Ligand SMILES: Nc1nc2c(ncn2[C@@H]2O[C@H](COP(=O)(O)OP(=O)(O)OP(=O)(O)O)[C@@H](O)[C@H]2O)c(=O)[nH]1
Ligand SMILES: Nc1nc2c(ncn2[C@@H]2O[C@H](COP(=O)(O)OP(=O)(O)OP(=O)(O)O)[C@@H](O)[C@H]2O)c(=O)[nH]1
């Protein structure tokens with residue numbers, strides 16, 4: 001991990017004499033490598049290391065008897081700062097129902113997250129209605145229905161043909177049946193698929209969600225910024241969800257997506273069961289990335 | 292030409308960025324750049340611009356690393372040929388099985404599909420649709436059934452019916468989950484007990500958007516049940532899947548298939564040249 005690498009590096013430096021800016025530059029190479037191996041985006045790493053280097057050539061590090069630890073602290077604090085706030089809440093706003101739209105690439109965990117979010121909201125005394133807007137993937141509607149059934153929550157399927165029409169009808173259904181929050185599960189899609197991205201914009205225009213959540217797989221590599229940027233440009237989403245955090249991926253995509261979009265990471269998925277949803281903790285994420 | 296004049300620091304940095312941004316990883320990118328630095332380029336003007344020579348060299352090197360004599364071919368080792376399909380959650384296993392079934396049926400083979408994902412919501416229903424689309428039968432049980440017993444029953448049926456190929460779908464699982472990897476080992480063992488040599492192919496389905504964790508996935512699945520080939524999915528996106536270089540170099544596991552879409556025909560035999568081009572393009 002980073003602290004071991006830097007400690008070893010600085011042991012070499014101190015034996016060679018006084019710590020100086022050249023030593024710091026070498027330490028930055030170690031930091032760069034750790035971040036790239038953690039899947040942080042190449043350009044984001046460049047900026048990050050530059051800003052850490054600036055802080056690291058300060059007097060505290062140069063005078064310190066444990067410069068390695070000092071630098072790790074700078075890296076950790078900078079990561080925490082960039083990763084954003086913990087516990088950023090969902091947006092509400094006096095609408096009935098409040099509409100939450102769930103989007104992202106294929107297989108990222110949207111449908112499972114929709115179920116998790118529904119349980120989370122029910123525990124907070126809300127009455128969620130789930131809507132199955134994925135009319136493409138085989139048995140996607142059945143998948144959401146199964147999750148809804150397991151929670152004792154209604155799932156609206158509409159005409160199973162047109163996602164925009166289903167979304168509109170789901171809003172009417174929510175009002176009719178006094179459900180105060182509507183969760184729209186959408187089909188996974190590529191950010192470069194014009195028609196499918198247009199579909200999302202159309203759904204958004206039609207039902208004007210209070211909250212759009214971009215669901216991303218925490219094991220995503222360098223591609224994270226490409227998809228996040230495109231979804232951001234098209235939808236200006238409100239928050240990010242990182243899934244499969246129960247895996248052993250370092251999760252550098254968190255920093256990449258956050259840097260590119262500036263949006264808060266609101267939840268993390270920590271398993272396949274519907275209660276395996278947690279709020280985001282930037283300090284834990286920072287330790288994981290450089291750990 | 293003098294390597295130093297063409298391989299300027301700027302150019303090397305550009306190449307490093309290109310390789311890392313395609314998920315080749317720091318180590319693989321470094322060794323490709325080392326190979327570049329130590330290569331003797333021709334200074335005869337007929338060989339083209341130095342920059343072009345450099346890119347051609349990189350492309351050829353990547354292509355050589357991944358080239359297979361028979362991508363997309365099915366070895367007829369046994370009957371039924373049992374292919375166990377594994378990988379982490381959401382990588383594209385079930386969809387790839389649908390595509391494989393159709394591909395094989397199209398090339399004149401009889402195929403049976405086994406739904407050994409008895410865990411995830413609507414997994415069986417999803418595989419059913421794909422089986423119907425491919426025009427093949429699907430053996431499955433209800434949610435909660437023991438996946439090893441489904442695999443066993445499906446192999447019995449495959450033997451009884453004399454089919455050419457049995458494709459076994461499994462639940463997505465993270466490689467760091469010990470109990471889930473034990474479950475996978477049991478599925479593989481049970482297949483081997485019923486038919487010595489089975490499973491003959493163990494296909495790791497890997498999402499091309501995966502970063503460095505992809506190497507770890509391959510290592511762990513290989514350790515658990517052995518992996519004979521990789522199917523790299525979602526290459527129709529912008530991710531380049533460079534992690535397969537490290538998988539091939541360190542584990543010797545070849546990529547045989549490329550998933551390039553969500554339709555039944557969207558599975559191509561892996562093309563190392565096209566892949567190298569995509570990585571550097
Ligand atoms: N281990 C783990 N698995 C997860 C998590 N979230 C989702 N999954 C699994 O990931 C796989 C894909 O989840 P889905 O909910 O179907 O993903 P999706 O984004 O809706 O997929 P598409 O609709 O096809 O785009 C399933 O096997 C889920 O059980 C998580 O936090 N941890
Ligand atoms: N664009 C694209 N999407 C793909 C490809 N392969 C699979 N998908 C999509 O990825 C999503 C997940 O596919 P599945 O087949 O359910 O993945 P899985 O590995 O079986 O998922 P679990 O069983 O939940 O672990 C679906 O939306 C598929 O349509 C591909 O090559 N390209």
Ligand SMILES: [Mg+2]
Pocket residue numbers: 110111112134140186187188
């Ligand atoms: Mg889904």
Ligand SMILES: [Mg+2]
Pocket residue numbers: 384385386408414461462463
């Ligand atoms: Mg599946």
